[in-house]
Amino acid sequence: MADLVAHGAGHDLAATHSPDLKHHFDNMTQQFDAANLGMWVFLATEVLFFGGLFASYTVYRALYLPGFEIGSRLLDVRFGATNTAVLICSSLTMVLAIRAAQTGQRKAQVVLLLLTMILGAAFLGIKFTFEWRNDYLEHLVPGVNFIDRPEWGANAPHVQMFFIFYFIMTSIHALHMIIGIGLLSVLTWMAARGRFTPDYFTPLEVSGLYWHFVDIVWIFLFPLLYLIGGRYGVGGGH
């Protein structure tokens, strides 16, 4: 998208610029790229933030593989797979909301952003009210009510360690989801007021990057927590 007006005799012409162009940027493209780059730098720090958890998970899984496999089989893969699909749907509605802004459809933006929030809330609902509740009822919450089972034998402390990883990783991921829903509620408000145009939708785009990043974290948590124990052979926990 070209500037609305070329720079002429200095900034007396500023009034004919896009009103969304901040003074310290040359044009809308530069402004958009700067925001985009800044978000990616933040996401790189987020990669390392979650990376510390993934690295320590890898180490302890290598040390205590049997205990981690027992723990993994105690999780309900149906909830994990459903939640993966829910997040993928929410990523689709997010990109479609941005696309609606690019094509100037205000109502579609609002509807799609609301859908994204509802799907994010559905993910949290499934996680908190089904999964964590079941884990609690099965005495699988370390530090709260964890009870070793005789069939685990010497692996019992390592099963507990798996659940410590499970709860810390999923709760930090859930915290990111809650922050994302907070961002989306602000975006929905802005979109409803017609704040986004085909020229200016930077907040939507960079918040979308954050939302997709949180989706990617779950794309790795799902196999690492739910699948990697192997679901074949011995009867699982359910």
Add this chain to the structure above:
Amino acid sequence: MSSHVVPLKVYIGTFLGLLFFTALTTWVAFIDLGPFNTVVALAIATVKMLLVILFFMHVRSSSGLTRVVVAAGFFWLALLIAFTLSDELTRQWSPIPSSWGPGISQSEPQ
């Protein structure tokens, strides 16, 4: 602005691909592949991540500078995991000197 409107079918195709790989990885977990279950699960997760990054996060059409930042994030993650494992997985290679005293033992992998 630099961003162009991506055709709907690109988004829908990415979405269907992600759902397909989710079903595939869940299905494969029920088949005994030995150690390859882990390899396949992580490979599928990586493909899904690339789909999201390239198409949903628009890296396919982003600037070179943005791509360098994205790559740097994952490069540092690789360093983090590689150096951690190079420590953890080689601790058993040499015994603890007996002069360190009898009370010291190595952590044993199960």
